[in-house]
Amino acid sequence: MHMHKFEKIWLIFGVTALLVFLSVLGVSAFYLGNQPPSCLAVVDPTKVDEHETFKEPGLKKVEGKDWDYELVFVAQAFAYTPGTVEVPLGAKVKVIATSKDVIHGFGVAGTNINMMVEPGYISEIVTTFDKVGEYLVLCNEYCGSGHHLMTSMIKVVE
Amino acid sequence: MLKTSLNLKVDRRDAKLVMAHFYVAFIALLVGGLAGLLQVLVRSGKFELPAGIGYYQILTVHGVVLGLVLTTFFIMGFQLAAVSKTAGTFTNKQRTIGWIGFWIMTIGTVAAAVMILLNEASVLYTFYAPLQAHFVFYLGLTLVVVGSWAVGTTIILKYAEWRRANPGQPSPLLTFMALVNTMMWIVATIGVAATVLIQLLPWSLGLVETVNVGVSRTLFWYFGHPLVYFWLLPAYMAWYVMIPKIIGGKIFSDSLARMSFILFLLFSIPVGFHHQLLEPGIDPAWKFLQVVLTFLVVIPSLMTAFSLFATFESYGRSQGATGLFGWLKKLPWKDARFTVPFIGMLAFIPAGAGGIVNASHQMNQVVHNTVWVTGHFHLTVATAVVLTFFGVSFWLVPHLTGRKLTKKINKLALIQGYLWAIGMTFMSGAMHAAGLLGAPRRSSFSEYGGAAQAAEWIPYQIAQAVGGSILFIAIILMLYIFVNLAFFAPKGEEEFPVGEAANQEEKAPMVFENWKLWLGITVLLILFAYTIPFIDLIKNAPPGAQGYKLW
Numbered sequence: 001m002h003m004h005k006f007e008k009i010w011l012i013f014g015v016t017a018l019l020v021f022l023s024v025l026g027v028s029a030f031y032l033g034n035q036p037p038s039c040l041a042v043v044d045p046t047k048v049d050e051h052e053t054f055k056e057p058g059l060k061k062v063e064g065k066d067w068d069y070e071l072v073f074v075a076q077a078f079a080y081t082p083g084t085v086e087v088p089l090g091a092k093v094k095v096i097a098t099s100k101d102v103i104h105g106f107g108v109a110g111t112n113i114n115m116m117v118e119p120g121y122i123s124e125i126v127t128t129f130d131k132v133g134e135y136l137v138l139c140n141e142y143c144g145s146g147h148h149l150m151t152s153m154i155k156v157v158e
Numbered sequence: 159m160l161k162t163s164l165n166l167k168v169d170r171r172d173a174k175l176v177m178a179h180f181y182v183a184f185i186a187l188l189v190g191g192l193a194g195l196l197q198v199l200v201r202s203g204k205f206e207l208p209a210g211i212g213y214y215q216i217l218t219v220h221g222v223v224l225g226l227v228l229t230t231f232f233i234m235g236f237q238l239a240a241v242s243k244t245a246g247t248f249t250n251k252q253r254t255i256g257w258i259g260f261w262i263m264t265i266g267t268v269a270a271a272v273m274i275l276l277n278e279a280s281v282l283y284t285f286y287a288p289l290q291a292h293f294v295f296y297l298g299l300t301l302v303v304v305g306s307w308a309v310g311t312t313i314i315l316k317y318a319e320w321r322r323a324n325p326g327q328p329s330p331l332l333t334f335m336a337l338v339n340t341m342m343w344i345v346a347t348i349g350v351a352a353t354v355l356i357q358l359l360p361w362s363l364g365l366v367e368t369v370n371v372g373v374s375r376t377l378f379w380y381f382g383h384p385l386v387y388f389w390l391l392p393a394y395m396a397w398y399v400m401i402p403k404i405i406g407g408k409i410f411s412d413s414l415a416r417m418s419f420i421l422f423l424l425f426s427i428p429v430g431f432h433h434q435l436l437e438p439g440i441d442p443a444w445k446f447l448q449v450v451l452t453f454l455v456v457i458p459s460l461m462t463a464f465s466l467f468a469t470f471e472s473y474g475r476s477q478g479a480t481g482l483f484g485w486l487k488k489l490p491w492k493d494a495r496f497t498v499p500f501i502g503m504l505a506f507i508p509a510g511a512g513g514i515v516n517a518s519h520q521m522n523q524v525v526h527n528t529v530w531v532t533g534h535f536h537l538t539v540a541t542a543v544v545l546t547f548f549g550v551s552f553w554l555v556p557h558l559t560g561r562k563l564t565k566k567i568n569k570l571a572l573i574q575g576y577l578w579a580i581g582m583t584f585m586s587g588a589m590h591a592a593g594l595l596g597a598p599r600r601s602s603f604s605e606y607g608g609a610a611q612a613a614e615w616i617p618y619q620i621a622q623a624v625g626g627s628i629l630f631i632a633i634i635l636m637l638y639i640f641v642n643l644a645f646f647a648p649k650g651e652e653e654f655p656v657g658e659a660a661n662q663e664e665k666a667p668m669v670f671e672n673w674k675l676w677l678g679i680t681v682l683l684i685l686f687a688y689t690i691p692f693i694d695l696i697k698n699a700p701p702g703a704q705g706y707k708l709w
């Protein structure tokens with residue numbers, strides 16, 4: 001099978017670029033720890049209110065962990081609990097969420113917080129709030145007729 | 159090679175079967191296009207749907223009718239035509255199987271459509287269990303898939319017959335390509351058939367109480383990504399084989415075209431996790447593995463881009479073009495059969511770049527479920543693929559109906575392509591921009607409780623409405639062209655362009671026809687990428703989810 005010289009050059013260039021790109025992703029993921037949210041913990045979706053973590057949604061100070069606060073959200077059609085929450089500037093926060101009914105998409109506009117929330121599963125992401133402001137929490141995965149009305153607000157305050 | 163049983167014309171009986179598919183496809187274009195127009199208008203915030211029709215009902219119509227019905231019917235029709243032309247007229251038995259498949263698909267489409275119109279199935283085409291639709295909706299979509307297997311069988315039987323009649327010969331390039339796409343489709347649809355038959359149907363019938371959400375989503379996305387390559391490969395067939403003939407050039411390389419199709423078969427399927435990067439329950443190392451496999455399609459994509467532009471440049475230079483880009487001037491810009499698909503090719507450049515962002519392990523976090531993604535696939539499937547399908551229709555429909563593409567209709571077709579480019583620049587551009595600001599996809603108009611961030615998205619939503627309206631005008635124009643070519647254009651002979659390879663001496667290696675080998679590797683890759691995480695999803699499953707009807 002014949003391959004034109006220019007095509008060989010083109011493919012060597014392309015494949016090299018691809019390998020560099022994938023290496024960057026790999027180093028970022030496994031060496032720097034930039035993995036997508038992939039929590040493996042589960043919860044009975046009918047007993048979310050009785051669960052240790054989810055019985056009191058909201059912001060909690062924690063000690064002896066890699067993060068200073070835990071911010072717990074419970075999603076259900078078509079609302080988040082809490083509906084608004086204040087977070088101190090510069091806090092390193094683990095956001096923890098689950099759903100009581102269908103699939104929701106936990107997205108915070110203007111930040112990199114973005115994760116699927118599925119009934120039966122716990123979703124987690126660690127982040128630092130380093131800019132003062134009001135950040136809209138919305139549902140970015142279709143969940144029913146009131147999907148676009150499902151909101152909360154994270155207020156980062158000094 | 160390529161001195162094969164080329165039919166000068168597609169047989170009239172085969173043509174009827176192809177046209178039956180096209181009628182359904184273009185009705186779907188009308189219905190789905192109208193739904194799309196209503197969506198962009200609603201989301202601009204200036205318009206409300208009348209008579210209690212829900213935004214998400216319209217969105218379900220748009221996704222199902224364009225993403226599944228238009229594409230599947232057009233592709234199956236197009237591939238039947240390509241095989242009938244290059245491997246010979248179908249036998250009566252083969253054609254009958256094709257007709258059975260067509261009717262099963264059509265009955266399934268009608269059943270699903272009725273359920274959506276009755277508002278019993280506003281679950282979008284990606285299903286979203288534990289949202290629970292009426293069982294007839296799931297049954298209808300199963301019939302669409304099963305019907306497509308029957309049509310695929312027609313193609314496989316014809317290929318097998320050709321190989322028996324021509325031992326030791328590589329199959330005609332178009333037939334080979336149609337076969338690869340058909341096999342990829344069959345392997346991929348097993349996933350969606352499994353979730354529907356084993357999980358969703360018994361659950362929607364009330365036979366079981368709950369559904370395993372993680373498993374259902376994984377089976378869906380096992381199908382959901384190769385689905386996009388199932389849309390794309392027929393466009394590549396047109397780009398590789400038909401466009402060179404239309405411009406008067408040659409296929410750059412027959413063998414390399416086959417190799418790129420084989421690579422697409424291997425690397426389209428074991429990659430569904432890149433749609434599930436932000437989901438709980440899947441170990442990130444397995445997600446990363448599938449990200450790597452996803453990116454391997456970059457290689458056949460680069461090969462394709464090279465071949466196409468090599469063909470264009472070779473042709474231009476053969477016509478006396480000089481300088482680095484002089485050959486661009488020699489291309490037949492006034493021929494809609496070339497220019498409209500060419501607009502699609504250009505759109506595929508930013509579309510591919512955006513796709514690299516989407517599939518990246520980390521960058522996905524920024525754009526996942528934002529309207530950026532909607533902007534992305536309106537460049538891939540709704541521009542690159544669809545404009546190529548339109549470009550194919552300009553000659554294939556009159557070829558099948560015994561009519562001619564007139565100068566006047568060719569001009570309208572060009573205008574249609576330009577309008578599409580303008581409308582999509584507005585709509586997709588605004589979607590990409592708003593997505594980067596965090597605006598969600600699959601969402602009706604909302605001020606999000608007066609949030610300042612959400613207010614910034616509204617100008618982009620108005621731009622989307624402007625672009626979407628221009629696109630709707632282009633759709634109406636396309637439907638006019640289709641009806642003209644099917645029923646009213648003057649009688650005559652329209653050429654079915656099949657390109658010849660630049661190097662006629664070089665025979666394609668027979669290893670490309672070794673399906674035990676290629677399907678074997680395909681299955682191994684799938685097992686490698688999916689077995690362990692899939693067992694994890696079952697073994698570590700949370701209590702199942704009950705069904706909800708929240709619309």
